[in-house]
Amino acid sequence: MTACRVLIIGRSGQLARALVRAAETRNVEIEPVGRPMLDLGDIAGTRSWLRGRLQAPDRPDIIINAAAFTAVDAAESQAEQAHRINAEAPAMIAAACAKADLPLIHVSTDYVFSGAKRGAWVEDDPTQPRSVYGRTKLAGEAAVANSCEKHLIVRTSWLFSATPPNFMTTMIRLARERREISVVEDQIGTPTPAAALASALLTMSGRAQDDSAPWGLYHFGGDTVMSWAGFAERILATAGLTGCAIRPIPGSKYPTDAERPAWSALNSSRLAAAFGCPPADFNVGLADAVREHLDAH
Ligand SMILES: NC(=O)c1ccc[n+]([C@@H]2O[C@H](COP(=O)([O-])OP(=O)(O)OC[C@H]3O[C@@H](n4cnc5c(N)ncnc54)[C@H](OP(=O)(O)O)[C@@H]3O)[C@@H](O)[C@H]2O)c1
Known part of the structure; x- marks a missing residue:
């Protein structure tokens, strides 16, 4: 069977890297593209590049957009740029995919x-972002859903991997420098190993390639709900960093430019039923990521 050709928009990000690695053990050819060659801030330039790429004889079978303006706090003061990368660029990518009859x-x-729900969010729950980042990402979802019929939108949460910077690698670094770290305890979510998300996305790609995918909106998160402080404790315990304590604090004691949802845990049942990918195993994902990170650092 011919390999599925997947164009990944985003190259050095933690999800993009995890996708490249996950493809190594599958019948998938990956083509990651990112800056400086492809800058989503330049919408016209990206459109023209994509048009050419999607007309080439070796064109991809599917596109995964793993790129985003992910600096949640910086987005508050760079709303225009965040909107361009998170909403306008996905709209343009979706239109290009629709024109070429390619799944996105x-x-x-x-x-x-x-964040108001006390429980894991499902896909049909009402959205109400509290930040510029959240609003621009929501606008990107709407644009993709409206412009490209063959779309799979996958919401994820609290991604971590062995590659810095992310919350896991930051906690390990700080624990080596300090006796105590204050971490927010009143924000609850589902930490998700980037490797598990990448694997699920490639499974979805296979279904999208043979046109058997149930198009639409899905959630994919880890299988364990916890606070940032709880997550930090699990990271330090897994890394064997016993000389540093986690001090749980309320979010009000750690002010940030962007407001974050109090509860943002995701329920991943719909994706599990549709694609046979269960929610990410948090313990396994954390043990793997910590081991790999400690080996390299
Ligand atoms: N990290 C999380 O905790 C988290 C949680 C929920 C959802 N998500 C979503 O998951 C996806 C992947 O996130 P991540 O954690 O992998 O983010 P990341 O590590 O910050 O990587 C962001 C990616 O976006 C690309 N990018 C940013 N600006 C760009 C531009 N102007 N032109 C081209 N590419 C640009 C970067 O590309 P270059 O390689 O070219 O620099 C990089 O590959 C995003 O959609 C994010 O919103 C992440």
Whole structure:
């Protein structure tokens, strides 16, 4: 069987890297593209590049958009740029895919929710983002859904991997420098190994390639709900860093430019039923990522 050709928009990000690695053990040819060659801030330039790429004889079978303006706090003061990368660029990519009759997998976020629900969010729950980042990502979802019929939008949450920077690698670094780290305890979510998300996205790609995918909106998160402080404790315990304590603090004691949802845990049942990919195993994903990170650092 011919390999599925997947164009990944985003190259050095943690999800893009995880996708490249996940493809190594599958019948998938990966083509990651990113800056400086492809800058989503330049919409016209990206459109023209994509048009050429999608007309080439070796054109991809599917596109995964793993790129985003992910600096949640910086987005508050760079709203225009965040909107361009998170909403206008996905709209343009989706239109290009529709024109070429190509499926698009677009990655989105738990931060589209208000945080008011005390439980894991499902796909049909009402959205109400509290930040510029969340609003621009929600606008990107709408644009993709409206422009490209063959779309799979996958919201994920609290991604971690062995590659810095992310919350896991930051906690390990700080634990080596300090006796105590204060971490927010009143924001609850589902930490998700980037490797598990990448694997699920490639499974979805296979279904999209043979046109058997149930198009639409899905959630994919880890299988364990916890606070940032709880997550930090699990990271340090897994890394064997016993000389540093986690001090749980309320979010009000750690002010940030962007407001975050109090509860943003995701329920991943719909994706599990549709694609046979269960929610990510948090313990296994954390053990793997910590081991790989400690080996390299
Ligand atoms: N990280 C999380 O905790 C989290 C949680 C929920 C949802 N998500 C979503 O998951 C997806 C992947 O996130 P991630 O954690 O992998 O993010 P990341 O590590 O910050 O990587 C961001 C990616 O976006 C690309 N990018 C940013 N600006 C760009 C531009 N102007 N032109 C081209 N590419 C640009 C970067 O590309 P270059 O390689 O060219 O630099 C990089 O590959 C995003 O859609 C994000 O919203 C992430």
